[in-house]
Amino acid sequence: GAGVSQTPSNKVTEKGKYVELRCDPISGHTALYWYRQSLGQGPEFLIYFQGTGAADDSGLPNDRFFAVRPEGSVSTLKIQRTERGDSAVYLCASSLAGGQPQHFGDGTRLSIL
């Protein structure tokens, strides 16, 4: 079956711009997670959704980062006033329910010039 789908696969934008990254989870998965992976590092947790609500947003680095999941399926990660330090691969994962094994998409490679 289809895995986690993330679009775009690559995004290049200028410092100060706004970006939106989309994640389409595995069908039937109620839990959705966002992580950020910098070069040479493991993924770092950003936010976890159970259904439509953000159950844990403790990993969001600051208020420029925001994520939504309005219908409990597709999620969008939004970054305002981008900075060069935001450059990373943004990974989305989903699981059948919270606490179940997490399955990752291939990520969006974000580059801020």
Next chain:
Amino acid sequence: QKEVEQDPGPLSVPEGAIVSLNCTYSNSAFQYFMWYRQYSRKGPELLMYTYSSGNKEDGRFTAQVDKSSKYISLFIRDSQPSDSATYLCAMRPGAGSYQLTFGKGTKLSVIP
């Protein structure tokens, strides 16, 4: 000190060798332990998922967890060139906290 320590390698072995990868951690609350494989420019792929201490085997892969030593291992038998990838350990506490904490990953090359 990071919560999860993992030697980044690189690790290079001949085809057919047994590979041993490991992580140490400091947070005694961790209860669930995972190993992911990540190919270049791809997302992490779940290989092994274990709860608490003990061993788990799946084909050529064996995961071991020793909570008393805060040490986890992944063994790969009869390694193949297709096993060449970065291996990430990940872990999380018990119920109620679902965020994974990852190691940096170990880059493995299996030479034909």
